[in-house]
Amino acid sequence: MFFCKSNEKSCKALKEILRMYEDASGKMISCQKSAITFSKKTSQETKRKAMRILHIHQEGGTGKYLGLPEAFERKKKDLFSSVVDKIRQQAISWSSKLLSSAGKLVLLKSVLSSMPTYSMSCFKLPISLCKRIQSVLTRFWWDANPDKKKMCWIAWHKLTRGKREGGLGIRDIQDFTDAMLGKLSWRILTKPSCLLARILKGKYFPDQSFLECKTSEGGSHGWKGIVIGRNLLKEKIGKVIGNGATTKIWEDPWISTKEPKSGGSISCQESSKI
Structure with a gap:
């Protein structure tokens, strides 16, 4: 391409x-x-x-690339509907077979939950879409017959817990898409010379740092998803001071507990650098 x-x-x-x-x-x-x-x-x-x-x-412009349409529309709900349909069709094809619970769990964790991985690594999936995917996965786990509904005896959020916590270790779709976007944002933050980082910087934040830039209404679906992942990173990352030349003591998170507060009347301009 x-x-x-x-x-x-x-x-x-x-x-x-x-x-x-x-x-x-x-x-x-x-x-x-x-x-x-x-x-x-x-x-x-x-x-x-x-x-x-x-x-x-x-x-x-009418075909697909890596499972997604070549031409993107503004409505993400319509854009990713094909992802849900693909997961549903695959689940239905397996539901007609006699599978043990262990076999279902393997297919659920390694195949069905992994099918939207590329979409989740590039875009923030709408909550409604995540719930539709979760519904398909839930039905595959509990229903032996795709034409009949069966009682779900355990809530889905309990199944997504780790095995040490009493769950089955199945991926939570919303948490996983946030994690994938956070991974992409970390790559942009730690490798600013890579092609993707240089393209995004030239278009969206030419005069700002990646951590300080803001999204705009005209931004693409991909950029808005990256900003969401960036915001998740900002809650956990900290600033390594080094020689202090680039550290803003009142803005950068260089203290691990909470943001610093000035105890005197020193102006921010005088005390902005260490």
Whole structure:
């Protein structure tokens, strides 16, 4: 997957890059199996010119990439509905088989709970969607027949507890999606030179640090999810002072217990650095 502008210069540069790849690897890129996805505001003339330069005549945007639609809409509920349907279909296909409780638990923990992992690592799933996924998992665990409902004798939140706490160790969908977003935010925080961090910084917080930036209404679903993960990190991380050159003593969490409070009349400007 390549990203570039749809003007003549960018298309020719991309074509040259692909040609160099073919010469170096000995592999040919199939234009018949390739597609170009344009933005909504791209004119028809620009589309035709780009397709002619790249020799790609198929327009994309309606397919799926890693289980998610290529073109995202604003409503996340509609965007991730296919994820729930996929989990439900897989669960129904197994419900007709005679499975022991141990077999069901293995499938539930290793397969069904892992199916939305990619979606959860990129986006904050709505609570309503998490409840729908939980409902599918609950029914698979308790129901031997998908056409009949069965009593759930133990609450789901008890099943998601660790085995030492009396549960089965099944993933809680809401907690797991928060953990995945926190992991992605930690990568951006600790590796600011990686490609993802540099792209996000250039678009969303060019003049701020990652911990201080705020989300905007026009931000993408992915960025809003990253900010949620960042906020979870801020509650637990602390500042290593070092030489104190970059430490703000009244703002940075460098004390492990609580935020410091000034006991005198020193101005914040004079005492902002150690």
